Amino acid sequence: xxxxxxxxxxxxxxxNALKSEGYRVVAPVEEEGVFVFxxxxxxxxxxxxxxxxxxxIKEWFFPRVEPTLRYKFDRGSVTCKGExxxxxxxxxxxxxxxxxxxxLPILDKLFDWDFRDEYWFKRREATxxxxxxxxxxxxxxxxxxxxxxxxxxxxxxxxMRKTVGGCYLFESFTKKGWSIIETAKxxxxxxxxxxxxxxxxxxxxxxxxxxxxxxxxxxxxDYWKEISYKCLSCGACAFVCPTCHCFDIQDEADxxxxxxxxxxxxCCLPIFTRHGSGYNPRDTRDARYxxxxxxxxxxxxxxxGLTACVGCGRCCVSCPIDMNICTVVAGAAELAETST
Amino acid sequence: MIEELxxxxxxxxxxxxxxxxxxxxxxxxxxxxxxxxxxxxxxxDHLVWNKYCYNNLTxxxxxxxxxxxxxxxxxxxxxxAKAIVVLCKENRIExxxxxxIGMSCEGVGEPLFGKCEFCxxxxxxxxxxxxxxxxxxxxxxxxxEDVRQLEAGNAAERWEFWRRQFSRCIKCYACRQxxxxxxxxxxxxxxxxxxxxxxxxxxxxNFAWNxxxxxxxxxxxxxxGECERVCPSNIPLMLANKKLAQxxxxxxxxxxxxxxxxxxxxxxxxxxxxxxxxx
Numbered sequence: 152x153x154x155x156x157x158x159x160x161x162x163x164x165x166x167n168a169l170k171s172e173g174y175r176v177v178a179p180v181e182e183e184g185v186f187v188f189x190x191x192x193x194x195x196x197x198x199x200x201x202x203x204x205x206x207x208i209k210e211w212f213f214p215r216v217e218p219t220l221r222y223k224f225d226r227g228s229v230t231c232k233g234e235x236x237x238x239x240x241x242x243x244x245x246x247x248x249x250x251x252x253x254x255l256p257i258l259d260k261l262f263d264w265d266f267r268d269e270y271w272f273k274r275r276e277a278t279x280x281x282x283x284x285x286x287x288x289x290x291x292x293x294x295x296x297x298x299x300x301x302x303x304x305x306x307x308x309x310x311m312r313k314t315v316g317g318c319y320l321f322e323s324f325t326k327k328g329w330s331i332i333e334t335a336k337x338x339x340x341x342x343x344x345x346x347x348x349x350x351x352x353x354x355x356x357x358x359x360x361x362x363x364x365x366x367x368x369x370x371x372x373d374y375w376k377e378i379s380y381k382c383l384s385c386g387a388c389a390f391v392c393p394t395c396h397c398f399d400i401q402d403e404a405d406x407x408x409x410x411x412x413x414x415x416x417x418c419c420l421p422i423f424t425r426h427g428s429g430y431n432p433r434d435t436r437d438a439r440y441x442x443x444x445x446x447x448x449x450x451x452x453x454x455x456g457l458t459a460c461v462g463c464g465r466c467c468v469s470c471p472i473d474m475n476i477c478t479v480v481a482g483a484a485e486l487a488e489t490s491t
Numbered sequence: 492m493i494e495e496l497x498x499x500x501x502x503x504x505x506x507x508x509x510x511x512x513x514x515x516x517x518x519x520x521x522x523x524x525x526x527x528x529x530x531x532x533x534x535x536d537h538l539v540w541n542k543y544c545y546n547n548l549t550x551x552x553x554x555x556x557x558x559x560x561x562x563x564x565x566x567x568x569x570x571x572a573k574a575i576v577v578l579c580k581e582n583r584i585e586x587x588x589x590x591x592i593g594m595s596c597e598g599v600g601e602p603l604f605g606k607c608e609f610c611x612x613x614x615x616x617x618x619x620x621x622x623x624x625x626x627x628x629x630x631x632x633x634x635x636e637d638v639r640q641l642e643a644g645n646a647a648e649r650w651e652f653w654r655r656q657f658s659r660c661i662k663c664y665a666c667r668q669x670x671x672x673x674x675x676x677x678x679x680x681x682x683x684x685x686x687x688x689x690x691x692x693x694x695x696x697n698f699a700w701n702x703x704x705x706x707x708x709x710x711x712x713x714x715x716g717e718c719e720r721v722c723p724s725n726i727p728l729m730l731a732n733k734k735l736a737q738x739x740x741x742x743x744x745x746x747x748x749x750x751x752x753x754x755x756x757x758x759x760x761x762x763x764x765x766x767x768x769x770x
Binding site: 182183184185187205206215216222231234290291293380383385386389390391401403412414415417420422435467471472473474475478 | 518519520523524525526527528546548550551556655656661662663664665667668669681689690691692693696717720721723724725
């Protein structure tokens with residue numbers, strides 16, 4: 152139950168209160184015609200009305216590229232030094248949508264699987280996530296098909312819900328979330344008993360329970376070719392995705408030494424699985440696109456018990472040829488229906 | 492126009508003149524379309540034509556798996572069809588192996604894409620079948636206006652401009668994959684023995700990639716603008732492409748995508764070529 156609310160007109164004050172308490176404030180900001188999560192310099196640039204930023208909040212925990220170790224050559228010997236992220240600054244991300252928040256506990260599983268990835272967890276620990284419930288989802292949204300909802304709370308420390316009266320109701324779920332309320336108390340007012348909340352509706356497009364068994368049994372189905380023969384094999388879908396987490400390791404060196412970098416990669420790029428020998432086990436477009444769907448909707452479920460898709464719709468929006476993963480999975484669900 | 496397009500496509504398949512028609516089909520919402528590959532005459536009703544037909548479908552012509560598909564027809568806007576000229580000149584396709592269905596086009600996008608304001612190929616120049624009425628070309632007098640505006644600043648300002656733009660590059664390579672002329676079987680960023688350029692998405696890598704991409708298209712880019720349209724980070728890639736097109740035009744009097752017999756400026760030498768570029 153929300154106890155506090157913030158008048159929309161006081162959003163600037165909220166940002167300033169958090170900043171003066173030492174928080175680095177990250178929120179949707181316009182940059183050359185696209186909305187991205189950026190550190191807020193001027194409170195007025197924060198845009199909580201933006202439904203879908205170009206990229207997700209992923210990069211604030213798992214950057215596009217980061218060094219993991221540095222090495223030096225010295226007359227036949229090599230000295231290596233691992234590089235961990237320095238203690239990241241105390242950060243609050245405001246204005247992500249519940250789908251973006253939901254991606255965080257999904258990725259926690261992966262980054263704490265056979266190796267605890269401190270690169271991820273140090274940033275997780277330093278970051279408070281304040282989501283804004285969606286009052287106006289669009290036709291690309293399908294969170295309800297993958298277990299989420301426009302006002303879902305998974306992964307959020309605090310959720311802001313917009314009210315009819317031009318306020319945001321604040322509801323916290325964690326200590327970190329409560330700290331935000333404490334910090335911002337001067338800008339907040341008590342919430343009424345019957346505040347009318349604006350929450351949009353996202354129709355359910357498929358049933359996960361019927362999709363998984365079909366995927367498990369139809370690795371070789373012609374469906375994969377039918378849907379993905381025209382895929383251009385770029386990485387736009389994976390790089391804008393909040394849950395895609397595959398990374399590449401690159402060495403950049405000169406005669407004195409070098410650095411080992413960890414950077415985003417995508418299973419849709421043709422060289423993703425190319426072996427040193429030249430052989431590529433996924434050398435066709437359908438094999439690569441199938442991997443993208445299978446990884447999200449069956450392999451990840453088997454391994455971690457969670458679906459690795461939050462229904463944000465970014466991949467569908469960004470796809471150069473309008474491939475739509477929701478339609479693809481709904482198609483698989485339909486095939487599952489007809490085959491039983 | 493849609494009916495005429497479907498009729499012609501059906502005819503080509505029925506008469507066995509082509510094995511495959513590459514066109515536009517309905518998209519996931521009314522403001523988008525999706526490429527479709529049609530092999531059966533009865534499927535030609537899936538073809539659509541509207542102002543949301545963005546993709547340059549000639550990108551598919553160089554795909555190895557489609558090279559063996561037999562004779563292909565491809566639906567093209569005037570800008571897209573210019574790629575056919577370059578692909579033939581660079582020996583990527585044989586002109587005879589492709590039937591170009593050229594659509595008269597009053598522009599795509601809503602609002603209209605920038606490229607459409609200066610279009611001199613609203614009726615495709617390179618096509619075998621023309622669909623729709625012949626439209627007069629628009630003036631290209633102000634084509635390079637945005638380049639001129641950028642160049643009004645000094646080198647430091649331009650450096651800062653591109654630094655800011657390229658900082659948003661996430662290395663998804665959508666620009667490369669959507670480009671009909673980025674057909675290299677191994678892109679330079681995929682070479683690692685030796686690795687010529689930094690491939691990571693840091694300032695150096697982003698600069699290297701975007702400069703290499705633009706330079707490799709110098710004298711080749713036909714201005715379809717697909718790279719810029721598909722960029723999830725909204726990087727003005729066409730501005731770089733246009734600058735290079737402007738240099739090539741001024742130095743060699745050459746515009747890409749018009750004349751199939753004219754020698755390629757970057758692959759031929761003329762005694763009277765200007766030496767201006769090498770000073």
